[in-house]
Amino acid sequence: MRMLHVFGDSHVSPLHRGKQALNEAMARAGIDADFYVRQAPNWRNVRINQIGKGLRLRAVCTWEQPLNYTINQPDDIYVFSGPLHTAGLWRELAWREFCPWRVSEKFPAHHPVSDAVIEHMAEQHAGKTLEILKEVKDRGYMILVAEPPKPLKKGPAVDAIEPGVVVAVDQVYRRYIGGRLNAMGIPIIPIPDFTHEDGLTPDLYSDARPDDTHHGSTIFGTVMMKQIVQLTMGITLD
């Protein structure tokens, strides 16, 4: 049995549900997976310790639930969800008045913001997490990052932010963190192109709760679990 360990922020939950939908197919393929989810803020400042031959990750500051995760299976695959989670920035209400410079012509009443400002914020959100991921990788573990869905189509309206602004913020953020992960040699498991249109996630792949702006549906989780298995093990699940 080959083992996947999927851990990280709240975007792990749809992956977990997706796995449940794929239980039989994964069992036939000789794959199992476990899941560990903690809210995003917990992962932004994690301390890492060597415990025996493994690594223990603990949140410096706990939000809602304590974070205590162990990585100790060098032959398994670890898939992390977190650094490409952009909602923490694009949901900022400042985007009602500001926009990335690239779309400033479409939003002349908005103040333009440089890519560097967005990249700075992305670094503030994800920088420490990236350091931890690099340490895990440098200790010889196979670790990859799963991309979360693009902002949900209904998302911008929930926060009364222009969709074009949200999409542009999301793009800059993902490109920057993607570049950082690439430079560290940590692969990204990308979302399939068909799960988004014009930079937003259509309802089919979106969490059905009306106030949820950024999580994927079980269908999205199923698609992503297939993608994870395909890209990490070369196995296509039916």
Add this chain to the structure above:
Amino acid sequence: MHSSNPPHPYSDRPERAFWSKAAAAQHVTNISGLFDGVPGLEGCKIATAGSCFAQHIGKFLKSRGLPYLDYEPGPSFLSAEESARFGYGLFSCRYGNIYTARQLRQLFDEAFSKRKPQDAIWTKGNRYYDALRPGIEPPGASSAEEIAALRALHLARVRALFSDLDLFVFTLGLTEAWVSNLDDTVYPIAPGVIAGSYDPERYRFVNFRYNDVYEDMRYFVDALRAINPNARVLLTVSPVSLAATATDNHVLVATTYSKSVLRAVAGDLAADIPGVFYFPSYEIITGPPARHMFYNPDLRTVCDAGVATVMQHFFSNNGVAEEQAAASAAPRVERGFEHCEESQLDLTR
């Protein structure tokens, strides 16, 4: 026989005209009559620009609840420190430090399409910088296109600011500058310090003299009033010494020259042009009554108490209601900390 002294030209001068009573006998915080104020300051839409010392003035104006204009505010998700690092909230627009009168003149002309600098984008590694405000985006940009787009949007805000303001507070900082040989564009910082590369074929040093500075400021005031006839101007001179000089002089001598020229120009403009005022922040900080106590240990930057004293003098003669003044506490001013490209000259040796 007892006879009174015969009258002489100083007989009826007010007390503030006499050093012994008005300066030597007074603690600097008690000196009065330094500034006659700006009539009708309350209600004025105020904008600031200039060298790093001017940043303090804007912060205090905001804290006093005066209608301070900020036409390029920072997004609220940035902390105050992050905002300042990206050039937000330092002045009324995000133009960074405007150290010289020539910079101010060319900014105005560029904003109103009277000039277009030819060498306006510098690089450092694979990053691009706005050469005319290289400090506002510390990481730089990934493309020249971004710099050009952000500058065009910035200039639109500058145009609006100059058109809307009632009082423009400008702090004259330096006479020394680096100039493009292509079109005489003046930069806030020498090429190579933050970005760009120094090439004597492309850039030259200039130390503006009295006539240059006076003419540039006069040009600016006239141009400003051509688009905003009721605009008034309040001039100050930065008491912050030069971080470094490109002249052959000792930096202390160079500082004295630079500040002397700027102080003389500011005073003459105030004397020559109605609606132009001079506020003596320079004298408050550098004058003997202060006994140099308002400088930080670097003997260059001004400490919190100095800034507070300057602003106390500013408000005490401007009719700003006490209750309005007391309504908000003085803003937190990082000790000796302004965003100052020029200070980097000390760090690049």
